[in-house]
Amino acid sequence: xxxxxxxxxxxxxAIVTGAARGIGAATAVRLAQDGFAVAVLDLxxxxxxGTVEAIEAAGGRALAVGADVSDAExxxxxxxxxxxxxxxxxxxxxxxxxxxxxxxxxxxxSDWDIVMNVHLRGAFLMTRAVQKHMIEAKWGRIVSxxxxxxLGNRGQANYSTAKAxxxxxxxxxxIELGKFGVTANAIAPGFIQTEMTKSTADRMGxxxxxxxxxxxxxxPVARVGQPEDIAHLVSFLVSEGAGFVSGQVVYAAGGPRV
Numbered sequence: 001x002x003x004x005x006x007x008x009x010x011x012x013x014a015i016v017t018g019a020a021r022g023i024g025a026a027t028a029v030r031l032a033q034d035g036f037a038v039a040v041l042d043l044x045x046x047x048x049x050g051t052v053e054a055i056e057a058a059g060g061r062a063l064a065v066g067a068d069v070s071d072a073e074x075x076x077x078x079x080x081x082x083x084x085x086x087x088x089x090x091x092x093x094x095x096x097x098x099x100x101x102x103x104x105x106x107x108x109x110s111d112w113d114i115v116m117n118v119h120l121r122g123a124f125l126m127t128r129a130v131q132k133h134m135i136e137a138k139w140g141r142i143v144s145x146x147x148x149x150x151l152g153n154r155g156q157a158n159y160s161t162a163k164a165x166x167x168x169x170x171x172x173x174x175i176e177l178g179k180f181g182v183t184a185n186a187i188a189p190g191f192i193q194t195e196m197t198k199s200t201a202d203r204m205g206x207x208x209x210x211x212x213x214x215x216x217x218x219x220p221v222a223r224v225g226q227p228e229d230i231a232h233l234v235s236f237l238v239s240e241g242a243g244f245v246s247g248q249v250v251y252a253a254g255g256p257r258v
Contacts, residue, residue, distance in 0.1 A: 011061065013089045014238070015039040015082055017069050017126060018096030020047035022194035023145065025054075026227035027093055027234045032060030034235055036091060039082040041065045043096075061086070069096045069122030079129040088133040091238045094123040094144040094166070099196060101155045101203065112158045119162035123169060127184075131177060140182035141238035144170050145230075148190045148253050163188070167249050174247030183246035185237045190253025191215040192225040220255030 014031045018024040020042040028038045032055040040055075042048040045066025055062040063086050067078035082089050098118045100111035123144050134140025149156050150164040166186055173184040191197060193212060201211035215224050233252055236242055 014091035016093040024095040026231040030231035037061040070117035075125040115158040142184040146186040146188040
């Protein structure tokens with residue numbers, strides 16, 4: 001067991017939402033390597049089992065949990081199940097997300113609502129459900145996935161708004177829960193090579209390899225990000241040593257301008 005994930009002989013428990021693939025899956029695998037027991041939460045429980053199998057094959061402990069993070073009843077049921085089967089969760093990574101990109105004049109009510117519900121309402125419901133376990137433990141870590149799109153991005157009025165909202169949510173939670181030994185931080189990834197960015201390339205009619213090359217040319221480190229880049233940052237923020245880092249938004253984008 002890694003030091004970050006242990007309290008005495010008992011491993012701490014982490015929940016990662018949207019953890020069937022991409023950044024969420026990489027984060028779940030990394031936290032398991034760090035010694036956490038990990039609840040792999042996704043809308044599709046069957047899809048989450050692949051991440052669980054990868055963790056168990058490496059000797060870790062994990063549980064696939066199906067839940068819609070925007071549904072209060074499903075969230076409460078999921079968190080109760082995690083507490084019963086793995087133990088009280090004291091780490092939460094709010095990663096679940098969806099895209100419904102469109103120009104403002106073509107954006108439908110449902111395009112707006114689903115993005116708000118998954119990103120913002122989902123983070124609120126998950127954090128509210130988990131915080132009691134953190135307060136009881138007098139220790140907790142909350143990491144929410146924002147995005148460089150929080151600074152504004154054409155065709156993403158919904159996504160940009162949700163990702164900016166998560167930054168305000170993070171700062172407020174950090175203020176409210178700090179006295180209980182709980183930190184809250186946000187990560188704002190830049191271009192990360194995932195199925196989500198591939199879907200953006202597909203929507204734009206650009207071959208994914210060309211999309212990646214074009215993005216890398218604009219990034220100072222001359223490459224696009226990988227899910228593991230973000231997982232590594234999550235690993236730091238939820239570690240014991242990061243207890244004095246709270247209410248921060250870290251832009252993980254390969255350079256200072258995004």
